Amino acid sequence: MAHYAMLIDAARCTGCAACRLACQMQWQLPPDVFFNRLEFREAGKYPDVKQEIVPVQCMHCDNPPCATVCPTKATYKRADGLVLIDHDKCIGCKYCVVACPYDVRQMNDRGIPEKCRFCAGFIEKGEQPPCVSTCMNNVRVFGDLDDPNSELSKKMKEKPVYQLAAEKGTKPRVFYVKRGG
Amino acid sequence: MLISRRTFLKAGALAGAACAVPAAFDFPAFVRGAAEQPVTKIPSTCNGCSTNCALWVYVKNGRLWKLEGDPKSMKNEGTLCARAYGVAADVYNPDRVTQPMKRTGEGQFSPISWEEAFREIAGKLTKIIDKDTASTVVWMAHGGKETYAQMLLDEIGAATYITHYSTCFTSKTNAWDKMVGNQLTADMNRAKYMLFAGRNYAGGIMPGAMRKIMRAKDRGARIVVVDPRLCELAKVADEWLPIRPGTDLAFFLGIAHTLISEKLYDEKFVREYVFGFEEFWNANRHFTAEKAAEICDIPAARIRGIARELAKNAPAAFLDPGYHGLHNHYASSTQIAQANVIVNALLGNFYKHGGLMPAAAPRFGKLALPKRLQPEKGERADGAGVNNEYPTVETSRGIAQHMPDMIAAGKVKALFIYHFNPLRTAPDPEYQKKIVTAELVVSIPVDWNETSVHTAHYILPEHYYLERMDAPKSTGGNIAYDYPQAVMRFPALKPLHNTKHLLDILKGIAQAMKIDDLYPFTLEEDAAAMLKPLGATLDSMKENGCLEVAEAVKPEFPVKDGRPALTTTTGKVEFTVGAFKLHGRMGVPVWTPPLVSPKGESEFRLIHGKQPWHSHSVTSNSPYLMAVTKSYNGSRMWMNRSRADKLGIRDGDTVTVEAKIEHRGEARAVSKKVAVKVTEMLHPECVWVPSGYGNFSPRQKVGYQQGVNYNDFAPARVEPLSGGCMVQEVIVTVRKGG
Numbered sequence: 001m002a003h004y005a006m007l008i009d010a011a012r013c014t015g016c017a018a019c020r021l022a023c024q025m026q027w028q029l030p031p032d033v034f035f036n037r038l039e040f041r042e043a044g045k046y047p048d049v050k051q052e053i054v055p056v057q058c059m060h061c062d063n064p065p066c067a068t069v070c071p072t073k074a075t076y077k078r079a080d081g082l083v084l085i086d087h088d089k090c091i092g093c094k095y096c097v098v099a100c101p102y103d104v105r106q107m108n109d110r111g112i113p114e115k116c117r118f119c120a121g122f123i124e125k126g127e128q129p130p131c132v133s134t135c136m137n138n139v140r141v142f143g144d145l146d147d148p149n150s151e152l153s154k155k156m157k158e159k160p161v162y163q164l165a166a167e168k169g170t171k172p173r174v175f176y177v178k179r180g181g
Numbered sequence: 182m183l184i185s186r187r188t189f190l191k192a193g194a195l196a197g198a199a200c201a202v203p204a205a206f207d208f209p210a211f212v213r214g215a216a217e218q219p220v221t222k223i224p225s226t227c228n229g230c231s232t233n234c235a236l237w238v239y240v241k242n243g244r245l246w247k248l249e250g251d252p253k254s255m256k257n258e259g260t261l262c263a264r265a266y267g268v269a270a271d272v273y274n275p276d277r278v279t280q281p282m283k284r285t286g287e288g289q290f291s292p293i294s295w296e297e298a299f300r301e302i303a304g305k306l307t308k309i310i311d312k313d314t315a316s317t318v319v320w321m322a323h324g325g326k327e328t329y330a331q332m333l334l335d336e337i338g339a340a341t342y343i344t345h346y347s348t349c350f351t352s353k354t355n356a357w358d359k360m361v362g363n364q365l366t367a368d369m370n371r372a373k374y375m376l377f378a379g380r381n382y383a384g385g386i387m388p389g390a391m392r393k394i395m396r397a398k399d400r401g402a403r404i405v406v407v408d409p410r411l412c413e414l415a416k417v418a419d420e421w422l423p424i425r426p427g428t429d430l431a432f433f434l435g436i437a438h439t440l441i442s443e444k445l446y447d448e449k450f451v452r453e454y455v456f457g458f459e460e461f462w463n464a465n466r467h468f469t470a471e472k473a474a475e476i477c478d479i480p481a482a483r484i485r486g487i488a489r490e491l492a493k494n495a496p497a498a499f500l501d502p503g504y505h506g507l508h509n510h511y512a513s514s515t516q517i518a519q520a521n522v523i524v525n526a527l528l529g530n531f532y533k534h535g536g537l538m539p540a541a542a543p544r545f546g547k548l549a550l551p552k553r554l555q556p557e558k559g560e561r562a563d564g565a566g567v568n569n570e571y572p573t574v575e576t577s578r579g580i581a582q583h584m585p586d587m588i589a590a591g592k593v594k595a596l597f598i599y600h601f602n603p604l605r606t607a608p609d610p611e612y613q614k615k616i617v618t619a620e621l622v623v624s625i626p627v628d629w630n631e632t633s634v635h636t637a638h639y640i641l642p643e644h645y646y647l648e649r650m651d652a653p654k655s656t657g658g659n660i661a662y663d664y665p666q667a668v669m670r671f672p673a674l675k676p677l678h679n680t681k682h683l684l685d686i687l688k689g690i691a692q693a694m695k696i697d698d699l700y701p702f703t704l705e706e707d708a709a710a711m712l713k714p715l716g717a718t719l720d721s722m723k724e725n726g727c728l729e730v731a732e733a734v735k736p737e738f739p740v741k742d743g744r745p746a747l748t749t750t751t752g753k754v755e756f757t758v759g760a761f762k763l764h765g766r767m768g769v770p771v772w773t774p775p776l777v778s779p780k781g782e783s784e785f786r787l788i789h790g791k792q793p794w795h796s797h798s799v800t801s802n803s804p805y806l807m808a809v810t811k812s813y814n815g816s817r818m819w820m821n822r823s824r825a826d827k828l829g830i831r832d833g834d835t836v837t838v839e840a841k842i843e844h845r846g847e848a849r850a851v852s853k854k855v856a857v858k859v860t861e862m863l864h865p866e867c868v869w870v871p872s873g874y875g876n877f878s879p880r881q882k883v884g885y886q887q888g889v890n891y892n893d894f895a896p897a898r899v900e901p902l903s904g905g906c907m908v909q910e911v912i913v914t915v916r917k918g919g
Binding site: 011012014015016017018020021022024025026028031032034037038040042044045046047049051053130133134135136137138 | 246247248249250257258259260261262263265266267269270383384386388389391392395411413414416417421423793794804805806807808809811812813821822823860861862863864865
């Protein structure tokens, strides 16, 4: 069984939003529904100023609060690590939207929450999620943590990593390269 | 919209049943089902900007599904930026022109058949040519030369083909052409030190350049970015040097001075391959790094430091030859481009790996066509290359921004505008609207752009890029790559509307003008003839996408009979431009101050640049890309916090931006409202606007009146040496509130 995860090196991101658009096309989403976003921040005073851009998406947590609060088990955790939503079971109560500490769920036009699917159905065939493959700066690395030869496993060892809001105990499967790491 | 979600889901459910998976929806079934629909992959090249990224179009059920970058293309190496997706999805944009149209009043059009349009246009054109001269017939286009359009101009004897480049980067191409005879490109794949000034490859995106820059960074190359704004490229650079806008020439001259005065330059290269070194040095020997620092706001120690670092890493070091921002929009843009050539030549990096290399280009074949008896051409209408007008402006590019003056002077009677929107991308739209007064204006667009709505007498919509085949193109240029590559567009989708390919539009007009057999070939035959010497066919291109020729460009300065053999007069790199001197100008660059400078608390220089998800006005009616703008308040005007504080302006406040436009003795006040982004990431003397906004075509519902456009505040001027439009020589007054 694979153990899918993603590593994001935010220092490489130049904020072009290709990841958002590539994903929208892959999943045929309308313009205002998107599964990944960018957080822009400035630090310092002119001229000693830095910009930070942090790509954020569903973290496919190992302890997903969205699944815990779901009254119908529509949100579920797959054995390979993916957190997915069964649209037929969903009653549109939005508990999951509120419960997600990363604010990555959006309601679609049928009143059902949507979010990053880690490209379920494509990755099993060995394809890379388009948010990964479209990126000119190689911000994201996706892969199987159980495979020691995967690019992901190698990259995870190269540099110190952290998880967003790790203190909430969500155990995200999206890791970030530490700044200056 | 893209393919309907409903169709997509239905396919998933059906396949789910077939595979005996429980009826409950799950994603693997969804995707398996979708995958069972036949998917075709067609190669094309992106139309989101002029980079021509090669891509694969995935088509399912006759509808566009998705895109993938072609890994072989050096321009994008398998990746694509956001614009590629937004522009592709726009094939379904309801604001496209869906059939030929004829003007019936201001902003009013009625449908006309192709035959009728061809007949009426041909009639008017013939009358104009008979009554005046064919010199009054002009073709204007975004991008390079369209061979098929040029053939019509040649046939009737019309001299003037104008590109949009005089609103983009003509001082760069002009200086390189006259000083080097070639447009060299930066070899990021091998450089150890890269200096970028006014060139933001992560905003005016060239994905393949960013691939190469990031790889260089990973292997330890140093990246320095000079820009008044902490641009996207500066974000990933080792160093950002915020320069006073309009003073880059001082910075370049300061570097040149350091290289020469500290004897850091490549003396052997200069001795063997440079003409005019003494003339340059004599004119600039007092322009020290200290002098430069006073002007450009970068400390002298840092200017000297950069010069030393460049020299230390030379020849695997370069000052990127640059693009739009610096190379058109200042009064000193031609001198800026000249100084760029000089800094690089002093490093001895010409035709060196890691420095500057010539663009690799495949040797395309040519269809053998019978020779035609064609009339002699008169003078160009736009004054490019014409004595006493703009004699040193490149005739291959022309001057686009003063068309109404040319019409008023009777020099232009008939105007074709191909995929070009001067009303939004050239200065002073109120002035540009007078294009409508020509006797015949034909716009060939895909969408209802401002130029079509306000000036076209006829609109002849072309197929969308996904619906058409286009002749093969080279990927070469702008950035270095060792091997020539050819890319080609194949039709991925059936035309949705009553549109035509440019070749068929031209055939229709030529036939209606009773010009026989001007185009005795099909698109396929022409493309096949081009590919033949490369050993490729239409089928092989369709199967394989980007084609690479295994014949590397050599890192060798051109030499013939033991002498330097550039195409310049001396065969050498010429630090002084004879053509400029012939017309009473300096041959070498010397410090030239900006035309205008801001004074006081409420005045700012207005500068602009590309935002990563927009390409000037082409993308600003894309629902997907404008949704990104909405997410990130992308249409705001940037202002430095210290300046904003003094004016009581807070982030998100609406301000009034005012300027006075003077043109030929007439003055007009312009006033626009825009929301402000208050930031530390900008030089305090300027405000910055992203270049893609301020649409005013009411038929473009998504982009209509979103944000402001820099062209609203700039008069239509022509920089005399290269024909640039100098739109960053504009001072605006900003006050809080509306």
